[in-house]
Amino acid sequence: xxxxxxxxxxxxxxxxxxxxxxxxxxxxxxxxxxxxxxxxxxxxxxxxxxxxxxxxxxxxxxxxxxxxxxxxxxxxxxxxxxxxxxxxxxxxxxxxxxxxxxxxxxxxxxxxxxxxxxxxxxxxxxxxxxxxxxxxxxxxxxxxxxxxxxxxxxxxxxxxxxxxxxxxxxxxxxxxxxxxxxxxxxxxxxxxxxxxxxxxxxxxxxxxxxxxxxxxxxxxxxxxxxxxxxxxxxxxxxxxxxxxxxxxxxxxxxxxxxxxxxxxxxxxxxxxxxxxxxxxxxxxxxxxxxxxxxxxxxxxxxxxxxxxxxxxxxxxxxxxxxxxxxxxxxxxxxxxxxxxxxxxxxxxxxxxxxxxxxxxxxxxxxxxxxxxxxxxxxxxxxxxxxxxxxxxxxxxxxxxxxxxxxxxxxxxxxxxxxxxxxxxxxxxxxxxxxxxxxxxxxxxxxxxxxxxxxxxxxxxxxxxxxxxxxxxxxxxxxxxxxxxxxxxxxxxxxxxxxxxxxxxxxxxxxxxxxxxxxxxxxxxxxxxxxxxxxxxxxxxxxxxxxxxxxxxxxxxxxxxxxxxxxxxxxx
Numbered sequence: 001x002x003x004x005x006x007x008x009x010x011x012x013x014x015x016x017x018x019x020x021x022x023x024x025x026x027x028x029x030x031x032x033x034x035x036x037x038x039x040x041x042x043x044x045x046x047x048x049x050x051x052x053x054x055x056x057x058x059x060x061x062x063x064x065x066x067x068x069x070x071x072x073x074x075x076x077x078x079x080x081x082x083x084x085x086x087x088x089x090x091x092x093x094x095x096x097x098x099x100x101x102x103x104x105x106x107x108x109x110x111x112x113x114x115x116x117x118x119x120x121x122x123x124x125x126x127x128x129x130x131x132x133x134x135x136x137x138x139x140x141x142x143x144x145x146x147x148x149x150x151x152x153x154x155x156x157x158x159x160x161x162x163x164x165x166x167x168x169x170x171x172x173x174x175x176x177x178x179x180x181x182x183x184x185x186x187x188x189x190x191x192x193x194x195x196x197x198x199x200x201x202x203x204x205x206x207x208x209x210x211x212x213x214x215x216x217x218x219x220x221x222x223x224x225x226x227x228x229x230x231x232x233x234x235x236x237x238x239x240x241x242x243x244x245x246x247x248x249x250x251x252x253x254x255x256x257x258x259x260x261x262x263x264x265x266x267x268x269x270x271x272x273x274x275x276x277x278x279x280x281x282x283x284x285x286x287x288x289x290x291x292x293x294x295x296x297x298x299x300x301x302x303x304x305x306x307x308x309x310x311x312x313x314x315x316x317x318x319x320x321x322x323x324x325x326x327x328x329x330x331x332x333x334x335x336x337x338x339x340x341x342x343x344x345x346x347x348x349x350x351x352x353x354x355x356x357x358x359x360x361x362x363x364x365x366x367x368x369x370x371x372x373x374x375x376x377x378x379x380x381x382x383x384x385x386x387x388x389x390x391x392x393x394x395x396x397x398x399x400x401x402x403x404x405x406x407x408x409x410x411x412x413x414x415x416x417x418x419x420x421x422x423x424x425x426x427x428x429x430x431x432x433x434x435x436x437x438x439x440x441x442x443x444x445x446x447x448x449x450x451x452x453x454x455x456x457x458x459x460x461x462x463x464x465x466x467x468x469x470x471x472x473x474x475x476x477x478x479x480x481x482x483x484x485x486x487x488x489x490x491x492x493x494x495x496x497x498x499x500x501x502x503x504x505x506x507x508x509x510x511x512x513x514x515x516x517x518x519x520x521x522x523x524x525x526x527x528x529x530x531x532x533x534x535x536x537x538x539x540x541x542x543x544x545x546x547x548x549x550x551x552x553x554x555x556x557x558x559x560x561x562x563x564x565x566x567x568x569x570x571x
Contacts, residue, residue, distance in 0.1 A: 052199035057325040059206035064315055066213050069388030073308035073315075073395030076223055079161050081314050082299060083168035084242065086140070086147055087175035089292060107191035122188060123267035133180040140176055144169040151296055152303040159456075160303035163228040170230070171239025175246040182250030189256055197256035205249035212241030283429040287436050294440040294470075297447045298463055305451055305459035308395055312460050315385070316402040317467070323369045324414055327362070339425040348486050355422055355482070356490040360497040362414045364557045367498070368546055370407045371505035375513045376538055377404025379531040386528035397526070398457075402464045409468020411498075412475040419478030431481060438477050443470035497557060504549030512542035 071077040107125070110118030140147065145154075148165045156163060186198035216237045223234050230236075257264065302309040342350035373380065381400020416439075420432045443466055450462030483489045516534040523530055550558055 052196075052203070053325060055200070056202040056206070057322055059203050061318065061322055063206045063209050063213075064318055065384055065387065066210060068311075068315060068385045068395070068399075070213050070217060071311075072388075073311045073385075073399065075159075075161055075225065075307040076164070077311035078303065078308055079165040080168050080238065081311050082152055082303070083148065083165045083172050084175075085151065085295070085299070086144075086169055087173055087179060087246075089288070107188060111191065119263060120267060121271055123263060123265060124269050124271050126184060126188075126264055127266045127268055128270070129184050130181060133177045136180075137174055137177040140173045141170055144173060151299045153300060157304075159305060159307045159309070161225060161228070164223070164225060167228050167230050167235060168239050171236070172243055174243050178243070178246045178250040182246070182253060185250065185253040185257055188262055189253065189260060192260050192262075194256060194260055197253050201249045201252050204252055205245040208245035208248050209242065212237065212245065215241065283433050287429075287433040290433065290436045290440050294443050294447070297444050298467070301447050301450055302460060302463060305456045308398075309460040309463070312395065312399045312402055313463050316399050316406060316460075316464055319380070319384075319399075319403055320373075320406060320410055323366060324410060327365045339422060343422075343425040343427075351422060351425065352482075352486055352489055355418060356493050358418045359415050359494045360557050362418065363411060363494065363497045363501050364550075364555060366411045366414055367501045368505040368508070368542075370410045371502070371509040372512070372538065372542060373407035373410075374404050375509045376516065376535060377401060377407060379516070379534050379538075382526070382528050382531035383535055386531075396528075398460070402461055405461045406464035406468045409471045412468070412471035416471055416474040416478055419475070419482060422482055431485075435474060435478055435481065439470045439474040442473045443467065446470070497555065500553040500555050501550065504546055504553055504555075507549055508542040508546035511545055512538035515541045 068077070071080065107118060107122065110121035112118075114121060145162075145166050148154075148162050148169050152160050152162055152165060154162050182198075182201065186201075189195070189198050216234055219233050219237055221233055223232050223238075298313065299310060302313055339351050339354045342348070342354070378397055378400035380403060381396045381398070385396035385399055416435075420435065423429070423431045446466035446469060447463060450459045450466065454462045479489055479491060483491070516538050519534050519537060520530065523533070
């Protein structure tokens, strides 16, 4: 979700204490079908989830490009984005926290221990959760106005339209029910070792959104801003269509549930096992609430400065998430089971070794991307978001500039996520919450200084920079806390890899930037075509210089790559 805290809710929440218990087929009274060996099942499941995650992020990113092309980066886009943030907050609680860290282990335990293979427990859970979600959705829709006011104030100005955001919120808040049901069904499927449907469901949601945007363009008229009319056809198409995408994302899991032999027939009653995990769930909920404090301040500052500031902030952050989603998530998928097993066996040297390995690999892969985005952020924004109305008022160029101002936070963000995984591997959900408190405490003063130090049109640049600086602080704080907990964290290894990678990346980026400047001097700048040309030349120029520089600086993390390359560089 776009926002001012750790914005992808599935990234930070607690993993299972023993992930292989869920990934492996369940035996005994659960009567699971025979399956492949545990390690083989884990490898295949991890690979499938990595591919699904990549497809989800790519289609989601293309969806954002299409949304910007249709709505531009203005008041309507910002109002829609803020309203769509509200149900996503509930998504953070459910899929990112309580369900992942609490419900799945309980489902697995019930499948193993109960005489009926956990059927009654599952039915009770679905019945109670469904009823609670329905009530929560209705209450949220009735409270749409106050919820919007919390995030952007209640005063309509040239830069903020709470009335429009509230109209969107009424149409989008039903997503709460479908987010929750989808997360619950996904947890049930995961507990039975079935991952495909839940992993690929977000891709279908993105496909639905493409269709919604096509209908939005074809429908005549415009969304009225003064006054805001709930009956506007375009408003209804965008609001109801977005909710429809989330509904499809949840309902597409039902066939997989049936194939898994799970009964969803209502069964009322409370299972005492649901109460036993209250302490863990409480820390997870606290984690999300602390993060929302930073998001509220970000949203209020953005909407008070410029009509499109929040939409630009949100899309710049989503764009920065793409390289992490492709590289970082796959890395964590591979490392988390190893760290969890090592922590469960009190082999903390192995935990530290995996933390160091993950940090160094993240450095080698993400620092070059960060440097190139810093040099060519504006061109990336122009190339990707100039379609349709995307560059109206210079929005695409400003988004690219915001990307350049925030790119330095990509590696600290990835390392912070990896550090928090260490605590979760040790079944500690309290420390990540305390670290989040520190991050938000550092971020909020910087956010509040942005409108004081910067002109209104540049406030969004300060916001993205403050967000990235908070990750730098978070990475340093996390490393210090882990060192105190485990005695050492091999920071020198990581720092050595960092300076070598940074040196090679800056050299490559600088030469590529000079080549790009020469092209702009020859053919002009400011157009999407020129931006694509500059980016293509930059990649061609930077890649060999980067590889040679890394080889000369003896980055051993890339030894497998050197062995695959022919000729002198491979040696």
